[in-house]
Amino acid sequence: MDSSGKPSTAQVVVLATSSALTALFYSIYKSRATTVARLKGAQKVTIDQGLKNILSETPGRCVPYAVIEGVVRSVKETLNSQFVDNCKGVIERLTLKEEKMVWNRTTHLWNNTEKVIHQRTNTVPFSLGSPDDGIAAAVRVVRPLDAAELNLETTYENFHPTLQSLSNVIGHFISGERPKGIHETEEMLRLGEAVTGVGELVLDNDLIKLQPPKQGFRYFLTRLDYDSLLRQQGNSVRLWRILTVVFGAAACSTLLYILWKQYHRHRASRKERSLLEEFKEQQKRRMRELNVEEGSVSPSSCAVCLSRERSCVFLECGHVCACVQCFDVLPEPKKCPICRATIDRVVPLYNS
Ligand SMILES: [Zn+2]
Ligand SMILES: [Zn+2]
DSSP states (O other): OOTTOOOOHHHHHHHHHHHHHHHHHHHHHHHHHHHHHHHHHSEEEOOSTTHHHHHHHSGGGEEEEEEEEEEEEESSOOEEOSSSTTOEEEEEEEEEEEEEEEEETTTTEEEEEEEEEEEEEEEOOEEEEOSSTTOOOEEEEOOGGGOBTOOOEEEEEEEEEOOOOHHHHHHHHHHTEEEEEEEEEEEEEETTOEEEEEEEEEEETTEEEEEOOSTTSOOEEESSOHHHHHHHHHHHHHHHHHHHHHHHHHHHHHHHHHHHHHHHHHHHHHHHHHHHHHHHHHHHHHHHHHTOOGGGSOTTBOTTTSSSBOOEEEETTOOOOBOHHHHHTSOSSOBOTTTOOBOOEEEEOOOO
16 A cells, blocks of 8 residues: 555455456356256156156157166177277277476476377267166267266276486486376276266157257266265365355455555545644634734744744654754653654754
8 A cells, every 4th residue: 555545556456366266266156056956956767668658748758957877888889998808888088198297497396297198089879778687768878978077987097108318317407397108098988887867858759868958057977876976066066165255255355455544544634634724723823922924924934933944853754843942842742733743753954
């Protein structure tokens, strides 16, 4: 806070940043809370023989937001793991990540970093069926890669370290980057895996489909069951709520601090003005007592005796308003005649 009373740049930056983050976190919190509310309101549907009949009697042959729990079944073909024998699935994702250490110039530490250098996802059409093999009914899953929280199972993982020679090592210290190696993973959604899908359920001709729901509703496909999915989403809502409250409190306290400072500055300047008015009144009275014309008093004459020149500075207030002789006869404790601040030190003025 400078003397003009304007908030400092740092205060404005803190206020702006914390307000912006609060707004951002609040909007994320809101959308997550809406997702959880919709998830709770979604209609639970069991995969059985009657499902087709229920859907054909529903208006639009569609349940806008439905939860189904089932096991993964292939439709025609399946994908084979490229690394594990007899491991079949319907989604396969291969990822190559480069791992390296990067020198941080600020903290003076080597930090681990990862970068995806290649990723490929293969899918074949699949459906969710009842865990009971005797029930043939199944729900075809449409556009599974659009789903949130699609956590696949890691079926293979390997690390290929980078060979280090002495000249390489010296080069790495100079460049500040030290490659560690390539991390290769294969993840799959395997046949028979229990999966929970949340989305729009439609009966299209003779096929029951689970597809991405209408705008604003989230499509879920997860290996968690419905209750764990709800719990996981609920935890994320809590996290964003805490962040919103923390940053909101920071924004409010910064704003209050700035306003409090402004108020104090305003009060101090009002007090100063009223003291000055009072002093001028007093001086007029004194001029009348001494029978001195207002015009005949020089602006640089001592405010107490109105005759000698002002010849000292009062500290800490800094007023130059009296002569040394008048200062000496001021009653103890000595106070500045203008602002009434206690005089800690007095410094004589030397006019040259
Ligand atoms: Zn004087
Ligand atoms: Zn003063």
